Amino acid sequence: xxxxxxxxxxxxxxxxxxxxxxxxxxxxxxxxxxxxxxxxxxxxxxxxxxxxxxxxxxxxxxxxxxxxxxxxxxxxxxxxxxxxxxxxxxxxxxxxxxxxxxxxxxxxxxxxxxxxxxxxxxxxxxxxxxxxxxxxxxxxxxxxxxxxxxxxxxxxxxxxxxxxxxxxxxxxxxxxxxxxxxxxxxxxxxxxxxxxxxxxxxxxxxxxxxxxxxxxxxxxxxxxx
Amino acid sequence: xxxxxxxxxxxxxxxxxxxxxxxxxxxxxxxxxxxxxxxxxxxxxxxxxxxxxxxxxxxxxxxxxxxxxxxxxxxxxxxxxxxxxxxxxxxxxxxxxxxxxxxxxxxxxxxxxxxxxxxxxxxxxxxxxxxxxxxxxxxxxxxxxxxxxxxxxxxxxxxxxxxxxxxxxxxxxxxxxxxxxxxxxxxxxxxxxxxxxxxxxxxxxxxxxxxxxxxxxxxxxxxxxxxxxxxxxxxxxxxxx
Numbered sequence: 001x002x003x004x005x006x007x008x009x010x011x012x013x014x015x016x017x018x019x020x021x022x023x024x025x026x027x028x029x030x031x032x033x034x035x036x037x038x039x040x041x042x043x044x045x046x047x048x049x050x051x052x053x054x055x056x057x058x059x060x061x062x063x064x065x066x067x068x069x070x071x072x073x074x075x076x077x078x079x080x081x082x083x084x085x086x087x088x089x090x091x092x093x094x095x096x097x098x099x100x101x102x103x104x105x106x107x108x109x110x111x112x113x114x115x116x117x118x119x120x121x122x123x124x125x126x127x128x129x130x131x132x133x134x135x136x137x138x139x140x141x142x143x144x145x146x147x148x149x150x151x152x153x154x155x156x157x158x159x160x161x162x163x164x165x166x167x168x169x170x171x172x173x174x175x176x177x178x179x180x181x182x183x184x185x186x187x188x189x190x191x192x193x194x195x196x197x198x199x200x201x202x203x204x205x206x207x208x209x210x211x212x213x214x215x216x217x218x219x220x221x222x223x224x225x
Numbered sequence: 226x227x228x229x230x231x232x233x234x235x236x237x238x239x240x241x242x243x244x245x246x247x248x249x250x251x252x253x254x255x256x257x258x259x260x261x262x263x264x265x266x267x268x269x270x271x272x273x274x275x276x277x278x279x280x281x282x283x284x285x286x287x288x289x290x291x292x293x294x295x296x297x298x299x300x301x302x303x304x305x306x307x308x309x310x311x312x313x314x315x316x317x318x319x320x321x322x323x324x325x326x327x328x329x330x331x332x333x334x335x336x337x338x339x340x341x342x343x344x345x346x347x348x349x350x351x352x353x354x355x356x357x358x359x360x361x362x363x364x365x366x367x368x369x370x371x372x373x374x375x376x377x378x379x380x381x382x383x384x385x386x387x388x389x390x391x392x393x394x395x396x397x398x399x400x401x402x403x404x405x406x407x408x409x410x411x412x413x414x415x416x417x418x419x420x421x422x423x424x425x426x427x428x429x430x431x432x433x434x435x436x437x438x439x440x441x442x443x444x445x446x447x448x449x450x451x452x453x454x455x456x457x458x459x460x461x462x463x464x465x466x
Contacts, residue, residue, distance in 0.1 A: 125275055126312035126371075130326035130378055131302035140325065144316050 011183050011192040024179035025200060031097045031175065032162045038101020039161065043108025050113050061109070068106035074167050076103055081171040096168045104161050111157060115150035116142055148219050155212040159205055166201075176200050226251045226413055227272060227382065232281035234267050234437075241267045243437035244281070249382075249415060254408045256428035256445075257417045260460055264437040265417045269386050272415065273304045286381070302330065305375025309387040311367040313359040319346070319370055320355040323377045332378065345373040349403050365396030369403050376407075383407065385416040421464055425449055433457050 012018045049061030068076065080099040081092075088095075119142050127137030169178035180197030184190055227249040234242040241264045249255055257265045270276045272283065274290060274297050283291050290300045314322050323345060324338035333341065346352050349369035359367055368388055375383060385404065389397045401423050408414055408427050418424065424431055424445060431448040433441040433456075441454045449465070452458045 120310075120312075122308060122310050122312040123314065126306075126308065126314070127326075128298075129273055129275065129301055129304075129306035129308075130375070131298045131330055132326055133298050136329055140329065141314055145314075 007189050007192045010187050011189055012196065017183050017186075020174070020179040020182060021176060021196065021200065024174055024176040025204070027093060027168070027173055027175040028162065028165055028204070031093050031100065031165050031168060031173070032158075034094065034097035035100035035104060035161055035165070036158055038098060039104030039108050039157070042101055042105025043112055046105055046109035047112035047116070050109060051116060065106045065109060068103055073100070073103045073164055074170055077167060078170055092171060092173050093168075096165070096171060096173055100161060100165060103164070104157060107157050107160075108154065111150055111153045112146070115146040115153070118149050119145050151216055151219060155209075155216070158212075159208065162205060162208070163201065226253075226286060227415075228282075228284040229272075230282040230284075232268070232271060232283065233279045234264070234271055234276060235279040241437055242271065242279075245434075245437075245439055247432070247439065247442075249413065251413055252411050252429075254412075254414045254427055254429045255416070255432060256424040256430070257415065257432045257434055258419070258421070258424060258460075258464075259432075259434040259440075263435045265432075265434045266386055268434060269384050269415060269417050272382075272384060273301050273306055275306075298330075302332075302378055303381045305372075305378060305380035305383045307368070307371050307375055307383065307385045307388045309390050311359075311364070311371045311391070313367055313370055313374070315359050317358075318355070319351070319357050319359070319362075322359070322370060323374045326374075327377050330378075338377070342373070342377060345376050346370075348376075348406075349373050350399075363396060364392045365399045368392065368396075368400045372400075372403055372407070382413045382415065385414065385418065387417050387419070389418065389420060419464065421449070421461075433460070435460070 012021070046061045046064050049057035050065070052058055052061075077096065077099040080102065081095050085095045085098075116138075123141055123145065124137055127141045128134070132140070165175060166177035168175050169181065174182070176197055180193040183193035183196075187193070227247070229245055229247040229249075232242050232245040232247075233240070243264075245268060257268065259265045267276060271278050278291050281291070282289060285300060285303060288300070289295070290297075313319075314325070317325060320339060320342050323342040324333075324335065327333045327338045327341070328335050332338075343352065343355060346355055349372055351366060351369055351373070354362065354366065354370070359370070362370065372383075372388075388404070389400050392400065397420070401420065404414070404416070404423075405427055416424075416428075426445075428445050430442060431445050432439050433448065433454065435456050441448060441452065441457050448457070449461065452461055
């Protein structure tokens with residue numbers, strides 16, 4: 001027990017190492033939040049492409065989803081950081097967020113596409129038969145109904161995304177994972193910092209899950225009228 | 226009002242409509258009957274371009290609506306459509322279901338549309354349901370709302386695709402009553418249905434479609450009392466038990 005306490009002190013208290021982890025939490029949250037926004041925007045765009053009845057957008061959407069799903073996210077992150085943004089002066093964390101957004105977008109697009117396809121064709125036909133344009137029908141009739149179906153899967157995707165960001169250490173960002181790793185190297189203790197890292201991720205995701213579930217319940221209640 | 230020339234519709238390799246020529250004039254109530262798979266619903270759906278026409282021409286008010294550059298949305302505003310499955314918008318209140326299109330398409334202001342919506346709801350005997358949601362209504366009530374919704378766009382023609390086929394038997398009457406009322410008011414209507422009693426009572430003309438062509442066309446008396454076509458006789462013997 002005394003040994004544990006000593007390890008704990010060494011890993012988290014001495015030299016203010018907890019501050020490293022705290023700023024790591026900040027980096028993880030920052031990158032994840034921006035990536036979620038990029039992911040949704042890109043996801044909507046790609047979903048539109050995939051749902052289009054024209055050949056060119058469908059081809060672009062297909063290739064995008066195919067390439068992103070067929071390559072590891074670490075590879076994508078490194079390509080975007082070291083190749084595409086190699087000579088551009090932007091904050092590291094923003095580049096990382098773009099990379100994760102690009103990755104997440106492919107998955108979000110599939111979620112959105114499936115959600116839109118889950119709405120009965122009759123809804124579209126009813127809208128169009130009244131003289132609404134394809135866009136009006138989509139935005140006023142199909143999408144509002146699809147959102148409720150999409151929401152749970154989208155939440156899941158965000159949780160996956162937060163955990164995915166644990167690889168930002170590869171491009172030199174000090175997130176939670178990297179901070180834990182740093183402490184491990186500095187102290188030669190593996191157990192404490194790694195378990196600490198796991199606990200922090202777990203708590204973060206638990207809070208998010210609970211919050212999102214509340215939103216989902218509210219959406220459902222609105223549906224039951 | 227509607228002129229159809231040599232209408233063909235092909236799904237993949239299946240020829241569903243095989244050359245239909247028809248002329249529907251103002252105020253006519255045309256009831257389309259025929260066995261399932263005969264193409265009668267497809268015919269109706271071609272009229273407001275929910276199906277793309279493979280070959281042939283459709284004119285509405287002398288405008289060729291099958292022309293490639295035609296404004297489809299404009300054409301559809303002239304034609305109300307009522308579906309077998311009602312297709313009300315479940316996320317909108319009854320009133321919003323009715324006012325959505327007229328307001329969005331700038332036919333009316335929101336206030337005008339609500340006033341008109343209330344009138345239409347009263348016309349289909351659902352005046353007190355304006356703030357309800359589709360999930361709270363019975364099938365017959367939903368279909369009457371769907372009719373009101375189509376009427377809100379002030380269409381010149383109303384198309385009905387088996388409007389009572391998804392209803393419990395005791396609700397069929399209330400929907401047919403609304404349609405009879407509409408027919409009496411002089412609305413041009415094209416109705417695909419299996420309700421032979423309704424066809425006999427309301428139709429100004431009955432079309433019998435089978436194998437993608439109009440096999441027989443005439444007044445209800447001609448069609449039901451004195452069918453000439455063999456298939457027609459066969460069909461009637463099955464449905465008029």
